[in-house]
Amino acid sequence: MKTVDKSGLPGKYKAWIYQHGILPRLLWPLLVYEVPMSTVEGMETTASRYLRRWLGVPRSFSSIGLYSSGTKLQLPIKSITEEFKVTKVRQHLMLQNSKDEKVRTAKVDIRTGRKWSVKETVQEAESRLRHSDIVGRLAIGRQGLDVTPTARWGTASVEEKRSLVQREVRAMEEDSRMVKAVGMKKQGSWVNWDNARQVKLGWNDIWKMEPFRLQFKLKSVYDVLPSPTNLATWGMTEDPNCVLCGRPANLEHILSACSEALKDGRYTWRHDRVLASIADTLEKGIKRPKKNAESLRFVNFVKEGEKGHKARVEGSGLLGTATDWQMRVDLKERLVFPPEIIATNKRPDVVLWSMATRQTIILELTVPWEERMEDAYERKNLKYQDLLKDCQQNGWKVWFFAVEVGCRGFVGQSMWRALRAIGITGAERRRLIRNLCREAESASMWLWRRRADKWKDNKH
Structure with a gap:
């Protein structure tokens, strides 16, 4: 680590060398020799100190931000302690399930000091896997049943069980990080970003x-x-x-x-930069030739005892349902809601409408603090309820989407769902999401750097 630190390379290149050069070379001696956990933890402390320096973050920066795979912002850096545990668990399972009977019956004891036991960790992981078989597969968020099929412990082969145990050991390590993060008021505040995408x-x-x-x-x-x-x-x-x-x-x-x-107008300036990216993509979607693509279906949850019906949007999302879409965006010039729909003084950020099919799409963007995404979503929905009712009474079919992009560059789940419904999917949606993250983040960075300056001197 000292040699890399003195190399004169940029910090991110040094971090890459740690991940792809130093860490892999550490794992073999950690596998072969009997190294106590306290020594491994000391090695990780040293590595973390260098990584913080290379990434330009203070010494108080939590190691959770460096190694966790469950945070809202994930780095491609692995923990020495986690890799050591997985390596020792893999060794234990290879010896325990060896095809050679003499190796299996030798009952080799892998010693790792008094702080951590391989055998106890494997037993705990297997117990958790058996329990998950009893509980069954859980649906996360809005996922449907059996969306993410995984191998079951009871029916898995030897190789699959070995993989499952290693994965569970990583999950146990991540759980311990999450417990620590919950107790951190500042550096763990991201645990409350329920509606922000990772x-x-x-x-x-x-x-x-x-x-x-x-x-x-x-x-x-x-x-x-x-x-x-x-x-x-x-x-x-x-x-x-x-x-x-x-x-x-x-x-x-x-x-x-x-x-x-x-x-x-600083926050408005940032909002308009994000909105401009959305408007550009929507304009391209309107001009794109319509194809006879598979219909987009919306899943409606039905209460027990009631009969439901499938709502279907033909074509490539909502944009595929008409060929005469028009659009107005609340940028540069003050937006006037289309009078052919209804006369109102409300100014949503984006309005798309089709006279032929008498339907309109209303999109309202907010760039809030990430912890207030849910509040922003509810507030915007309530704000436009009267407008939606008036449009429907005039014989228009209305689609309203309140979307959020966090001021630090984290897109809300509402944005992801809205783009899919509108017809922005696949690589185009991923590209737009990246652009929205970059615009919000770079604008906030500029606001931070000019936080003590007068706006009139720095406005572009």
Whole structure:
């Protein structure tokens, strides 16, 4: 690690060398020799110290942010401790299930010190797998039944059981990280982002990110940026207040809740950058030649004892149901709701309508603090209920979508579902999601860097 640190390479390249060069070379001696867990933990502490320096985050940055696979922001870096445990478990299972009878009956004891036992970990993992057989497969979120089939412990082959145990050991390690994260008020606040989609940063994504952008992403998600309140907590300043409005200025205040920044139009500027990306994609979708694609079906949940009906949108989503779509976007010029639908002073962000089929699509975007996504969704839905009813009374079929893109670049589940319903799917949807994340994140980074400046001097 010292040699890599002195190499003069950029920090993200050093982190790549750790993941693909140092860590694989550590696993073989850890497998062959008897190494106590305390030694392995010491090695991970050293590695974490270097990784924090290479990624440009402070020493207080939690190791959960470096190694966890269950956080909202996932890095492609593996934990030495986790890999050591999985390696020793694999060795134990290989000896236990060996085809050689002498090896099986030898009952080799793999010693790893007093802090952790391979045998006890394997027994716990197998117990959890048997319990999961009893409970059955669980549907996560809005997933349907049996969407993610997995091998069952009771019917799995020897090789499958070995894979299942190793996967369960990783899950146990992740569970311990989640327990730790729940108890962290600041760096664990992401556990409350129920409606935000995970962002998995691969190495290709990291190569494309400027160092300061990667640093802002990591620091903002785990709230370790030097905001006035953080600086006051760390004892580096006595004034925790915002330069613009004079109120206590934590990261949420600066990026999403400052009244003076709102009056200056800073948050509107960020909102419009995200909205412009959505409008560009929708415009391309309108102009795209309509194909006779498989219909898009919406699943309606029916109460017990009632009869349901299938709602179907023909063609490639809603955009495939008509060829005369028109669109208005609340950008640059003040949006006027189409008078042929209804006269109103409401200004949704995007309105699409088809005179031939008498249907309209209304999209309302919010760029909130990630913990307030659900509140923003409910607020926008209530705001436009009267408008939807009036449109329906005029004989129009209305589709309303309240969507959110978090100010730190995390897209809400509502956006993912809305794009699918509208007809933006596949690679086009993934590309748009990446663009929305980048626009929100880069705008927030600019607001952060100019947090103490006057808007009129920095507005572009």
